[in-house]
Amino acid sequence: MTYIDPHIHMISRTTDDYQRMAQAGCIAITEPAFWAGFDRSSAQGFYDYFRQLTQVEPSRAAQYGIKHFTWLCINPKEAEDPGFAREVMSIIPEFLEQPNVLGIGEIGLNKNSRNELEIFEEHLALAADHNQLILVHTPHLEDKLKGTKLIMDAVKNNQRIDPGRVLIDHVEEHTVQIVLDRGFWAGMTLYPETKCTPQRAADIVEMHGTERLWMNSAGDWGPSDPLAVPKAQIEMRRRGHTEATISQISFDNPKTFLGQCPKFSIDGH
Numbered sequence: 001m002t003y004i005d006p007h008i009h010m011i012s013r014t015t016d017d018y019q020r021m022a023q024a025g026c027i028a029i030t031e032p033a034f035w036a037g038f039d040r041s042s043a044q045g046f047y048d049y050f051r052q053l054t055q056v057e058p059s060r061a062a063q064y065g066i067k068h069f070t071w072l073c074i075n076p077k078e079a080e081d082p083g084f085a086r087e088v089m090s091i092i093p094e095f096l097e098q099p100n101v102l103g104i105g106e107i108g109l110n111k112n113s114r115n116e117l118e119i120f121e122e123h124l125a126l127a128a129d130h131n132q133l134i135l136v137h138t139p140h141l142e143d144k145l146k147g148t149k150l151i152m153d154a155v156k157n158n159q160r161i162d163p164g165r166v167l168i169d170h171v172e173e174h175t176v177q178i179v180l181d182r183g184f185w186a187g188m189t190l191y192p193e194t195k196c197t198p199q200r201a202a203d204i205v206e207m208h209g210t211e212r213l214w215m216n217s218a219g220d221w222g223p224s225d226p227l228a229v230p231k232a233q234i235e236m237r238r239r240g241h242t243e244a245t246i247s248q249i250s251f252d253n254p255k256t257f258l259g260q261c262p263k264f265s266i267d268g269h
């Protein structure tokens with residue numbers, strides 16, 4: 001079945017992954033800027049990373065018939081130094097005009113620190129200034145709920161941002177409903193064993209429905225599975241969900257949210 005993986009870090013993946021994703025029905029992906037597994041030594045390191053995301057990766061994906069889109073930011077983990085973070089943020093605007101850039105992301109909180117929150121708010125202002133969609137990372141630690149609330153409050157405090165143009169990612173059973181209740185979109189990130197598995201994602205769909213909800217693999221440099229979305233499709237099919245429901249969560253919803261940016265085009269779909 002045709003699907004979109006709206007959150008996967010392809011710079012960390014091999015061409016074999018692209019090939020297997022294409023064979024499983026993937027036609028488009030979006031790749032947020034993230035912590036690459038090490039702290040970069042200068043803002044110039046981010047400049048080159050943004051070139052990779054906007055120039056190199058789209059042509060690699062195109063070899064497999066997959067359209068590649070991206071999001072730019074400095075991730076919360078490297079944003080703990082506000083001076084450095086602002087230096088990186090100052091180079092983002094020149095990349096926003098690139099044809100595959102959909103917005104600002106994945107911004108958010110890691111340890112819920114004061115510095116992280118300050119830079120998160122400045123990213124929100126940057127997105128509002130340039131009318132960009134927003135993709136938000138929520139902390140994976142035990143304070144996910146606290147971090148998610150801090151994030152939603154910060155977005156609400158910025159009067160210029162419509163929650164319907166913000167996706168809050170990595171939701172779990174205890175955060176999905178408050179995110180949806182406040183008008184945001186929610187993303188379930190599927191991991192092979194820990195965090196949200198394909199089985200837990202199917203449970204969440206059964207508990208909360210499919211409106212404003214998507215799922216992604218977040219495949220990166222650590223243990224992760226670039227085929228997590230098609231595996232969740234199989235799990236839902238096994239449980240008797242209709243093809244329409246499976247398509248809504250893995251194709252129609254990402255298409256609707258991402259389609260709010262006119263640059264998101266997937267010809268023929």
Ligand SMILES: [Zn+2]
Binds near residue numbers: 007009032218
């Ligand atoms: Zn990510």
